[in-house]
Amino acid sequence: MSSKIWSLIIMLGLLSCTSRPHSNPVDPESPNYNGGTRNLNGLSINGSSQVNEISTAQYQCIAHFNDSSQETVSAAWSVTRGGAYAEIGASSGVLTTMEVESNHTIDIQAVYQGEIQTKTVTIINLNVTIDPPVAPTLNSVTVMSSSEIQLSWSNVSNETGYKIFRSLSSTSSFTQISTTGSDVTTYSDSGLNSGTTYYYYVKATNDGGDSGASTTKSATTQAQVDPKRVYFEKVWEGYSFQAMNFALIEAKYMGQSLGLYDEIGVFDGGICVGMIKLNAIITNDLNLVASADDKDTPEIDGFTAGHAISFQFWMPRGAGLLNVSSVEYIDIYTGNTYSTPPVFEEKGTVKIRLNIN
Numbered sequence: 001m002s003s004k005i006w007s008l009i010i011m012l013g014l015l016s017c018t019s020r021p022h023s024n025p026v027d028p029e030s031p032n033y034n035g036g037t038r039n040l041n042g043l044s045i046n047g048s049s050q051v052n053e054i055s056t057a058q059y060q061c062i063a064h065f066n067d068s069s070q071e072t073v074s075a076a077w078s079v080t081r082g083g084a085y086a087e088i089g090a091s092s093g094v095l096t097t098m099e100v101e102s103n104h105t106i107d108i109q110a111v112y113q114g115e116i117q118t119k120t121v122t123i124i125n126l127n128v129t130i131d132p133p134v135a136p137t138l139n140s141v142t143v144m145s146s147s148e149i150q151l152s153w154s155n156v157s158n159e160t161g162y163k164i165f166r167s168l169s170s171t172s173s174f175t176q177i178s179t180t181g182s183d184v185t186t187y188s189d190s191g192l193n194s195g196t197t198y199y200y201y202v203k204a205t206n207d208g209g210d211s212g213a214s215t216t217k218s219a220t221t222q223a224q225v226d227p228k229r230v231y232f233e234k235v236w237e238g239y240s241f242q243a244m245n246f247a248l249i250e251a252k253y254m255g256q257s258l259g260l261y262d263e264i265g266v267f268d269g270g271i272c273v274g275m276i277k278l279n280a281i282i283t284n285d286l287n288l289v290a291s292a293d294d295k296d297t298p299e300i301d302g303f304t305a306g307h308a309i310s311f312q313f314w315m316p317r318g319a320g321l322l323n324v325s326s327v328e329y330i331d332i333y334t335g336n337t338y339s340t341p342p343v344f345e346e347k348g349t350v351k352i353r354l355n356i357n
Protein backbone atom coordinates (compact mmCIF):
# COMPACT_ATOMS: atom_id res chain seq x y z
CA MET A 1 0.00 0.00 0.00
CA SER A 2 1.37 3.44 -0.92
CA SER A 3 2.20 6.04 1.76
CA LYS A 4 -0.50 8.36 0.31
CA ILE A 5 -3.20 5.77 0.97
CA TRP A 6 -1.86 5.21 4.51
CA SER A 7 -2.01 8.97 5.11
CA LEU A 8 -5.61 9.02 3.90
CA ILE A 9 -6.60 6.19 6.22
CA ILE A 10 -4.94 7.96 9.20
CA MET A 11 -6.68 11.24 8.35
CA LEU A 12 -10.06 9.52 8.07
CA GLY A 13 -9.39 7.84 11.39
CA LEU A 14 -8.60 11.18 13.03
CA LEU A 15 -11.68 12.81 11.55
CA SER A 16 -13.93 10.01 12.77
CA CYS A 17 -12.38 10.41 16.23
CA THR A 18 -12.82 14.17 16.47
CA SER A 19 -16.36 14.14 15.11
CA ARG A 20 -17.63 11.46 17.43
CA PRO A 21 -20.69 12.36 19.49
CA HIS A 22 -20.25 12.85 23.25
CA SER A 23 -20.37 9.22 24.12
CA ASN A 24 -16.85 8.48 25.17
CA PRO A 25 -16.62 6.00 28.01
CA VAL A 26 -14.81 7.27 31.09
CA ASP A 27 -11.35 6.10 31.87
CA PRO A 28 -11.84 3.57 34.70
CA GLU A 29 -8.52 4.84 36.17
CA SER A 30 -10.13 8.27 36.78
CA PRO A 31 -10.58 9.16 40.46
CA ASN A 32 -14.15 10.19 39.68
CA TYR A 33 -15.02 6.90 38.11
CA ASN A 34 -17.90 5.41 40.09
CA GLY A 35 -18.09 2.09 38.33
CA GLY A 36 -21.16 3.05 36.34
CA THR A 37 -21.40 4.32 32.82
CA ARG A 38 -20.26 7.91 32.48
CA ASN A 39 -19.96 9.76 29.20
CA LEU A 40 -17.94 12.83 28.34
CA ASN A 41 -20.20 15.78 27.51
CA GLY A 42 -17.53 18.33 26.64
CA LEU A 43 -14.46 20.31 27.65
CA SER A 44 -13.68 23.73 28.99
CA ILE A 45 -10.39 25.55 29.43
CA ASN A 46 -9.44 27.32 32.64
CA GLY A 47 -6.89 30.12 32.46
CA SER A 48 -6.45 33.78 31.65
CA SER A 49 -7.75 35.22 28.41
CA GLN A 50 -5.16 38.00 28.60
CA VAL A 51 -1.47 37.42 29.17
CA ASN A 52 1.59 39.63 28.91
CA GLU A 53 4.21 39.21 26.23
CA ILE A 54 7.32 37.23 27.30
CA SER A 55 5.50 35.45 30.09
CA THR A 56 4.22 32.01 31.01
CA ALA A 57 0.69 31.06 32.01
CA GLN A 58 -0.88 27.78 33.07
CA TYR A 59 -4.02 26.43 31.36
CA GLN A 60 -6.12 23.49 32.47
CA CYS A 61 -8.54 21.35 30.52
CA ILE A 62 -11.71 20.46 32.40
CA ALA A 63 -13.79 17.52 31.28
CA HIS A 64 -17.55 17.67 31.89
CA PHE A 65 -19.55 14.46 32.17
CA ASN A 66 -23.16 13.55 31.68
CA ASP A 67 -23.59 12.94 35.42
CA SER A 68 -22.67 16.63 36.07
CA SER A 69 -19.27 15.69 37.41
CA GLN A 70 -16.13 17.32 36.09
CA GLU A 71 -12.41 16.88 36.46
CA THR A 72 -9.13 18.25 35.24
CA VAL A 73 -7.75 15.99 32.58
CA SER A 74 -4.45 15.63 30.70
CA ALA A 75 -5.31 17.04 27.31
CA ALA A 76 -3.11 17.45 24.27
CA TRP A 77 -2.40 21.18 23.83
CA SER A 78 -1.52 23.22 20.78
CA VAL A 79 -1.54 26.79 19.55
CA THR A 80 -3.78 26.82 16.51
CA ARG A 81 -3.74 30.50 15.47
CA GLY A 82 -0.99 33.06 15.83
CA GLY A 83 1.43 30.30 16.70
CA ALA A 84 4.47 32.44 15.89
CA TYR A 85 3.78 34.51 19.02
CA ALA A 86 3.39 31.72 21.57
CA GLU A 87 3.94 28.05 22.23
CA ILE A 88 2.20 25.74 24.66
CA GLY A 89 3.55 22.63 26.33
CA ALA A 90 1.72 19.77 24.57
CA SER A 91 1.11 17.93 27.83
CA SER A 92 1.71 20.64 30.49
CA GLY A 93 -0.66 23.35 29.19
CA VAL A 94 1.93 26.04 30.02
CA LEU A 95 1.70 28.87 27.49
CA THR A 96 4.93 30.74 26.77
CA THR A 97 4.49 34.03 24.91
CA MET A 98 6.89 35.85 22.63
CA GLU A 99 7.42 39.57 22.15
CA VAL A 100 4.63 41.20 20.13
CA GLU A 101 4.60 44.52 18.25
CA SER A 102 1.08 45.37 19.31
CA ASN A 103 -1.58 43.54 21.26
CA HIS A 104 -1.98 40.17 19.53
CA THR A 105 -4.58 37.40 19.60
CA ILE A 106 -3.93 33.66 19.47
CA ASP A 107 -6.05 30.52 19.93
CA ILE A 108 -5.00 27.62 22.11
CA GLN A 109 -6.60 24.22 21.74
CA ALA A 110 -7.06 21.29 24.11
CA VAL A 111 -7.89 17.81 22.78
CA TYR A 112 -9.07 15.07 25.10
CA GLN A 113 -10.62 11.78 24.05
CA GLY A 114 -11.45 13.22 20.66
CA GLU A 115 -13.17 16.31 22.12
CA ILE A 116 -11.73 19.69 21.09
CA GLN A 117 -11.96 22.97 22.96
CA THR A 118 -10.50 26.30 21.80
CA LYS A 119 -9.80 29.45 23.83
CA THR A 120 -8.82 32.84 22.48
CA VAL A 121 -5.97 34.55 24.35
CA THR A 122 -4.76 38.13 23.89
CA ILE A 123 -1.07 38.78 24.32
CA ILE A 124 -0.55 42.27 25.74
CA ASN A 125 2.33 44.33 24.37
CA LEU A 126 3.99 45.95 27.37
CA ASN A 127 6.01 48.43 25.35
CA VAL A 128 3.32 50.20 23.35
CA THR A 129 4.69 53.66 22.77
CA ILE A 130 2.23 56.48 23.54
CA ASP A 131 2.93 59.90 22.11
CA PRO A 132 2.22 62.89 24.36
CA PRO A 133 -0.75 65.00 23.26
CA VAL A 134 -0.29 68.19 21.26
CA ALA A 135 -0.25 71.48 23.18
CA PRO A 136 -3.68 73.00 23.85
CA THR A 137 -4.49 76.61 22.96
CA LEU A 138 -5.20 78.85 25.94
CA ASN A 139 -8.20 80.74 24.59
CA SER A 140 -9.00 83.08 27.44
CA VAL A 141 -7.99 84.15 30.92
CA THR A 142 -10.92 86.08 32.35
CA VAL A 143 -11.19 88.10 35.55
CA MET A 144 -14.30 87.08 37.48
CA SER A 145 -13.77 89.11 40.67
CA SER A 146 -11.09 90.45 42.99
CA SER A 147 -10.17 86.86 43.89
CA GLU A 148 -11.03 84.68 40.89
CA ILE A 149 -9.75 84.18 37.34
CA GLN A 150 -11.25 81.72 34.88
CA LEU A 151 -9.25 79.91 32.20
CA SER A 152 -10.54 78.32 29.01
CA TRP A 153 -8.51 76.27 26.53
CA SER A 154 -8.96 74.04 23.49
CA ASN A 155 -9.72 70.32 23.75
CA VAL A 156 -6.93 68.18 22.25
CA SER A 157 -6.92 64.45 21.36
CA ASN A 158 -5.56 61.51 23.34
CA GLU A 159 -5.11 63.40 26.59
CA THR A 160 -5.83 61.93 30.00
CA GLY A 161 -6.01 65.43 31.49
CA TYR A 162 -4.62 68.93 31.63
CA LYS A 163 -2.12 70.62 33.94
CA ILE A 164 -2.53 74.28 34.87
CA PHE A 165 0.50 76.41 35.66
CA ARG A 166 0.59 79.87 37.25
CA SER A 167 3.17 82.51 38.06
CA LEU A 168 3.40 86.11 39.21
CA SER A 169 6.04 86.56 36.50
CA SER A 170 5.47 86.29 32.77
CA THR A 171 8.67 84.38 32.18
CA SER A 172 9.62 82.31 35.23
CA SER A 173 8.59 80.63 38.49
CA PHE A 174 5.58 78.85 37.02
CA THR A 175 4.20 76.17 39.30
CA GLN A 176 1.52 73.59 38.61
CA ILE A 177 -1.57 74.62 40.55
CA SER A 178 -4.07 72.01 39.42
CA THR A 179 -4.93 69.16 37.08
CA THR A 180 -8.18 68.27 35.33
CA GLY A 181 -9.55 65.13 33.71
CA SER A 182 -9.71 64.53 29.98
CA ASP A 183 -11.93 66.79 27.84
CA VAL A 184 -12.18 69.35 30.67
CA THR A 185 -11.40 72.74 29.10
CA THR A 186 -12.04 75.30 31.85
CA TYR A 187 -10.59 76.01 35.24
CA SER A 188 -11.55 78.53 37.89
CA ASP A 189 -8.61 79.79 39.92
CA SER A 190 -9.99 81.20 43.14
CA GLY A 191 -8.60 82.51 46.42
CA LEU A 192 -6.38 84.99 44.57
CA ASN A 193 -5.12 88.33 45.83
CA SER A 194 -6.93 91.44 44.70
CA GLY A 195 -5.40 93.84 42.20
CA THR A 196 -2.73 91.28 41.25
CA THR A 197 -1.56 90.14 37.82
CA TYR A 198 -1.32 86.37 37.34
CA TYR A 199 0.21 84.56 34.35
CA TYR A 200 -1.01 81.15 33.17
CA TYR A 201 -0.29 78.39 30.71
CA VAL A 202 -1.72 74.87 30.37
CA LYS A 203 -0.34 71.55 29.16
CA ALA A 204 -2.18 68.41 28.04
CA THR A 205 -0.90 65.12 29.43
CA ASN A 206 -1.18 61.35 28.99
CA ASP A 207 0.84 58.23 29.78
CA GLY A 208 3.30 59.28 27.07
CA GLY A 209 4.10 62.53 28.87
CA ASP A 210 3.14 66.19 28.81
CA SER A 211 2.49 68.31 25.73
CA GLY A 212 4.33 71.54 25.20
CA ALA A 213 2.97 74.56 27.01
CA SER A 214 0.21 76.69 25.57
CA THR A 215 1.00 80.34 25.08
CA THR A 216 1.07 82.31 28.33
CA LYS A 217 -1.81 84.65 29.10
CA SER A 218 -2.33 86.98 32.04
CA ALA A 219 -5.11 88.72 33.90
CA THR A 220 -5.27 91.15 36.80
CA THR A 221 -7.79 90.54 39.56
CA GLN A 222 -10.04 93.44 40.46
CA ALA A 223 -8.86 95.75 43.23
CA GLN A 224 -10.68 95.60 46.52
CA VAL A 225 -13.12 98.48 46.77
CA ASP A 226 -14.61 100.06 49.87
CA PRO A 227 -18.23 100.37 48.75
CA LYS A 228 -18.82 103.31 51.08
CA ARG A 229 -15.91 105.37 49.83
CA VAL A 230 -16.76 108.25 47.49
CA TYR A 231 -14.04 109.61 45.24
CA PHE A 232 -15.73 112.61 43.63
CA GLU A 233 -16.70 115.04 46.42
CA LYS A 234 -19.17 117.52 45.04
CA VAL A 235 -19.02 121.06 46.18
CA TRP A 236 -22.57 121.16 47.54
CA GLU A 237 -24.59 119.15 50.07
CA GLY A 238 -28.27 118.65 50.71
CA TYR A 239 -30.75 120.00 48.17
CA SER A 240 -29.56 121.14 44.77
CA PHE A 241 -30.06 124.75 43.65
CA GLN A 242 -31.46 125.56 40.20
CA ALA A 243 -30.15 122.17 39.11
CA MET A 244 -29.15 121.08 35.65
CA ASN A 245 -30.12 117.44 35.04
CA PHE A 246 -28.06 115.08 32.91
CA ALA A 247 -29.94 111.92 31.84
CA LEU A 248 -27.19 109.30 31.42
CA ILE A 249 -27.85 106.89 28.56
CA GLU A 250 -24.51 105.14 28.70
CA ALA A 251 -21.00 105.42 30.08
CA LYS A 252 -18.24 103.33 28.53
CA TYR A 253 -14.52 102.94 28.85
CA MET A 254 -12.79 101.19 25.95
CA GLY A 255 -16.11 99.70 24.86
CA GLN A 256 -16.94 98.34 28.34
CA SER A 257 -19.82 99.80 30.30
CA LEU A 258 -19.03 101.29 33.67
CA GLY A 259 -20.61 99.36 36.52
CA LEU A 260 -20.56 98.66 40.24
CA TYR A 261 -18.43 101.12 42.29
CA ASP A 262 -17.56 103.27 39.26
CA GLU A 263 -18.26 107.01 39.65
CA ILE A 264 -19.16 109.72 37.16
CA GLY A 265 -18.50 113.36 38.07
CA VAL A 266 -19.61 116.51 36.27
CA PHE A 267 -17.24 119.47 36.53
CA ASP A 268 -17.24 123.22 36.11
CA GLY A 269 -13.50 123.68 35.65
CA GLY A 270 -11.93 122.03 38.68
CA ILE A 271 -15.13 122.09 40.75
CA CYS A 272 -17.20 118.93 41.04
CA VAL A 273 -20.79 120.16 40.82
CA GLY A 274 -22.47 116.74 40.65
CA MET A 275 -21.62 113.05 40.88
CA ILE A 276 -23.17 109.61 40.82
CA LYS A 277 -21.81 106.29 42.08
CA LEU A 278 -23.09 103.33 40.05
CA ASN A 279 -24.60 100.19 41.53
CA ALA A 280 -24.70 98.46 38.17
CA ILE A 281 -24.36 99.04 34.44
CA ILE A 282 -26.65 101.85 33.26
CA THR A 283 -29.75 100.34 31.67
CA ASN A 284 -32.24 103.23 31.85
CA ASP A 285 -31.69 106.94 31.82
CA LEU A 286 -29.92 107.68 35.09
CA ASN A 287 -30.22 111.19 36.46
CA LEU A 288 -26.99 113.01 37.33
CA VAL A 289 -27.80 116.25 39.14
CA ALA A 290 -25.52 119.31 38.92
CA SER A 291 -26.29 122.16 41.32
CA ALA A 292 -25.86 125.82 40.38
CA ASP A 293 -23.93 128.23 42.58
CA ASP A 294 -26.21 129.84 45.12
CA LYS A 295 -25.50 133.58 44.82
CA ASP A 296 -26.73 134.10 48.39
CA THR A 297 -23.88 132.05 49.84
CA PRO A 298 -20.36 133.45 49.69
CA GLU A 299 -18.60 130.29 48.67
CA ILE A 300 -18.79 128.78 45.17
CA ASP A 301 -21.17 125.87 45.78
CA GLY A 302 -22.18 124.93 42.25
CA PHE A 303 -21.75 125.62 38.54
CA THR A 304 -21.87 129.00 36.94
CA ALA A 305 -24.31 129.27 34.05
CA GLY A 306 -22.53 129.68 30.73
CA HIS A 307 -19.42 127.77 31.82
CA ALA A 308 -18.23 124.71 29.87
CA ILE A 309 -19.31 121.25 31.07
CA SER A 310 -16.82 118.42 31.54
CA PHE A 311 -17.01 114.89 32.93
CA GLN A 312 -14.65 112.47 34.66
CA PHE A 313 -14.78 108.76 35.44
CA TRP A 314 -13.43 107.16 38.57
CA MET A 315 -12.93 103.41 38.04
CA PRO A 316 -11.50 102.06 41.30
CA ARG A 317 -11.10 98.47 40.08
CA GLY A 318 -9.30 99.31 36.90
CA ALA A 319 -8.34 102.45 35.06
CA GLY A 320 -8.68 104.87 38.00
CA LEU A 321 -9.30 108.56 37.25
CA LEU A 322 -10.03 109.52 33.66
CA ASN A 323 -11.20 112.58 31.77
CA VAL A 324 -14.12 111.76 29.50
CA SER A 325 -12.94 112.40 25.96
CA SER A 326 -16.21 112.01 24.09
CA VAL A 327 -19.56 113.39 25.23
CA GLU A 328 -22.63 113.16 23.05
CA TYR A 329 -25.35 115.61 24.08
CA ILE A 330 -28.89 114.80 22.96
CA ASP A 331 -31.81 117.20 23.06
CA ILE A 332 -34.50 115.60 25.26
CA TYR A 333 -37.31 117.12 23.21
CA THR A 334 -36.13 116.51 19.63
CA GLY A 335 -33.80 113.53 20.19
CA ASN A 336 -31.26 115.32 18.01
CA THR A 337 -27.60 115.39 18.87
CA TYR A 338 -26.24 118.85 19.68
CA SER A 339 -23.90 120.07 16.97
CA THR A 340 -22.04 122.24 19.47
CA PRO A 341 -21.77 121.18 23.11
CA PRO A 342 -24.17 122.94 25.46
CA VAL A 343 -22.92 124.87 28.48
CA PHE A 344 -24.14 124.86 32.08
CA GLU A 345 -27.65 126.19 32.29
CA GLU A 346 -29.83 126.62 35.39
CA LYS A 347 -32.81 124.22 35.28
CA GLY A 348 -31.49 122.77 32.03
CA THR A 349 -31.94 119.12 31.02
CA VAL A 350 -29.96 117.13 28.47
CA LYS A 351 -29.34 113.48 27.63
CA ILE A 352 -25.73 112.36 27.44
CA ARG A 353 -23.61 109.48 26.25
CA LEU A 354 -20.14 109.36 27.80
CA ASN A 355 -17.27 107.51 26.15
CA ILE A 356 -13.56 107.06 26.55
CA ASN A 357 -11.89 105.12 23.73
Ligand SMILES: [Ca+2]
Pocket residue numbers: 155156157158159182183
Ligand atom coordinates in the same frame (compact mmCIF):
# COMPACT_ATOMS: atom_id res chain seq x y z
CA1 LIG B 1 -9.83 65.48 24.43
Ligand SMILES: [Ca+2]
Pocket residue numbers: 293294295296297298299300301302
Ligand atom coordinates in the same frame (compact mmCIF):
# COMPACT_ATOMS: atom_id res chain seq x y z
CA1 LIG C 1 -22.52 130.41 46.49
